Amino acid sequence: MAGQYPYGGPPPADKGSTALRTVLIGAAIAGVVTVVAGMLIVLQSPEEYGMDRDALPVAVQTQASGQPQQALFQAPPDQPPPLPQITPAPAMLPSTPVRILVKRLGINAPIKSVGLAKDGTIEVPPSDNPNLAGWYRNMSTPGEAGPAVLLGHKDTRTRSAVFSRLGELKNGDTIEVRRQDKTTAVFTVGGVEQASKKTFPTERVYGSRENAQLHLITCGGAYDRTIGHYNDNIIVYATMTSSYRS
Template sequence: MRRVGNSAIATVTVVALCSGAWLLHGGAGSHAPPQPSAAQAHADLSEEGAAAPALPPSPPDRIRIPSIRVNAPLMGLALTSSGSLDVPPAGEKNLAGWYEAGTTPGETGTAIVAGHVDNADGPAVFYDLGAVKKGSAIEVDRRDGSVALFTVDAVDVYEAKDFPDEKVYGAAKRPELRVITCGGGYSRSTGYQGNVVVFAHLTNSR
């Protein structure tokens, strides 16, 4: 299966996920989604932390982030006819997707999960992603019956023009996970100006 390039994923993350339909229809102001503080970010992604042994490949079915009350099914995201990464249907507010031509969550490498921050009706699955803290847990149910348990290393927000493709999507020597939604500034004409990214690595499984 052909793999999508880093720049194509970044473009889709910014454009297709980030229209801000709810804010555009009057949800702005105090209802804007939380953004991570500088204390939750890091300058360089380190692979020095303890990691659990990698799991064999298995598609994921569900993601849970207890600290922000996320418990959502996962759908596979493939490539569109234009060669970019597809996104979950905007109308399904409690649905996230994973890049199924890449690493499965729990195996060695960088697995990618993406979801909407909002839709025309209000907050969506990753609305509170910017409120996740370092050390928080992320659980991914896998089709083989195992659960991959990740620990958050950092949460950062990037403007679209400064999005670090290699840092977010680059290969890893241990099992890592990126969870991505929209964030940064908001413009009524173009939607969200960037992305919130959670960086996590595998620390256990069951």
């Protein structure tokens, strides 16, 4: 479900400025202090704060099958996204995305263009259609050089949503995005990250890249009932490795 800033802020106007780096460092330090203090409170009253399977450390989480969850990508926020062990395909001309398909997760969903809300944050896809992904139109289109960003809900108040199983993707899995120009861009997953919303890796997700990349974002981690949203984001990083005519 969506929170106040469910998918991080928009890309910075000047990614290389000293002021931005200072703000990011300060935010990271403040986030660490907040997390430590919060954990001390939660450990004293685990039931009150919903200490369930989702709140466990990643290393000991298991999937529904009982198998250990894959190791998640971890790096400082200013590091580039992980790349798959396969040669990237040449970027294509821009074309609006219309549908995303992830066979491994059973995803076959239409894509809606989204922009910025009045408060300057990125819009979220409408929650009344759980099988709907949002493409952030101020970034690249899927298949074009640079990062294309698709957003989707994990769940709604009554059911799971389009990206509910996003964290199950593994390195080497493929994602297809059909485009308005009748081509389909095929992306290979390079890594999956679980990041706190308090220290969202803005540069890694929204920063400029030479290759055609696809970044999928949804909510994850523990659900905070007091404020009504999840504490983390699940981010999938993928690179275009082929394309074909639809």
